[in-house]
Amino acid sequence: MPAFRSIRTRRRKKKLNQGFELQLTSLIDVLVIILVFLLKSYQTSLNTLSTVEGLQMPISASQDEPRDSLQVIITPEGVTFEGKRVVDFLQDSGSAGATEGNYKLNESDMDEGGRRIVSLFNTLVSAREKSELLKAKSPVRDANGNPLPFDGILAVTADKRIHYDTLRKIMYTAGAAGFKTFRFIALKKET
Amino acid sequence: MLRRPSARRKAGSEQIALNLVPMMDTFVTLIAFLLYTMAFIVMTHVETPLPTASPTEVAQKLKEKPLQLTVSFRTDETEIWSPFQKITSKKIPNTPEGTPDVMAIHQRLVEVKQQFPNEKQVVLAPSGSISYDSLVAAMDGIRMLDATDPAIIVKNAETGVDEALKLLFPEVVFGNILSND
Secondary structure, X not given: OOOXXXXXXXHHXXXXXXXXXXXXXXXXXXXHHHHHHHHHOXXXXXXXXXXXXXXXXXXXXXXXXXXXXXXXXXXXXXXXXXXEEEEEOEOOOOOOOOOOOOOEOOHHHXXXXXXEEXXXXXXXXXXXHHHHXXXXXXXXXXXXXXXXXXXXXXXXXXXXOOEHHHHHHHHHHXXXXXXXXXXXXXXXXXX | OOOOHHHHHHHOOOOOOOOOXXXXXXXXXXXXXXXXXXXXXXXXXEEEEOOOOOHHHHHHHHHHOOOOOEEEEOOOEEEEEOOOOOOOXXXXXXXXXXXXXXXXXXXXXXXXXXXOOOOOEEEEEEOOOOEHHHHHHHHHHHHEOOOOOOOOEEEOOXXXXXXXXXXXXXXXXXXOOOOOO
């Protein structure tokens, strides 16, 4: 190793020690483009309605944005109310990998001539009672000073392969439990 | 201010380095916020009330004989009819895929709407085997007016001004929830 470094080497070292400036212009260009894109396509959701993995939702051109309400989710495996499984559909050999939804209900789960699903009815009734109790305790009152009535809105998030026969039983059960309005949740069609 | 000769010589060549770091911080924070709060799946809903029937309502209907536009979805066709024969019943065969012909149903309903512009409600009577997907598609065809549809003008009862309707039959009711057929 030489004892003395050349003038050129010393100059190069001095230049390196001066520090360097990072070229941020191109990075800022990218950030601005991303920001503009995000702002252009930005959309928020006013609800906390959930879906589950594997659920194939129908597509609708409706412009109504769903608001928060009690929610029932119908998957090929069963019916879930507010995150809790309340009904299991019968699974047979044809259910595995089936392209058509297999939504057979156990006869023992039904009453009223096979129209009402007992476990779902009980769950919905207790949900209604809980909601009514909360409204009774709430300081929010109507013009006459009475507690606000139970709104009776049920959001139905169902797999698109479900047949109306099953849907009708769920609607009948919900109607019997005091739910008077159904909101069928769908994916919004892009226009 | 008068500068020294040495300073005067260097004055023109000075470069101002803009401090971009705070701006980058802002951008990165904004992008993170937007990504975090953004809804990637946009949901919508179709609302339908539970049908109600009281003896007085039934008696009133039998007396008044309203349109009560009904769309019956069957396994091979769709029928658009009125229980009180206010319109000519029309049967529309399903598509080769076995789903209701939404376009044809929509066209027929536009004709009915032109006859009865103040009517808002349609009663659905689907068969048990119709899929939810077909049902939602049919409900869209029943509720929505397309840009290519002829304008349907109705006088606003409150303002007295003629207005073009934006929806075809916005109120959709399932008429056979209580039945078991």
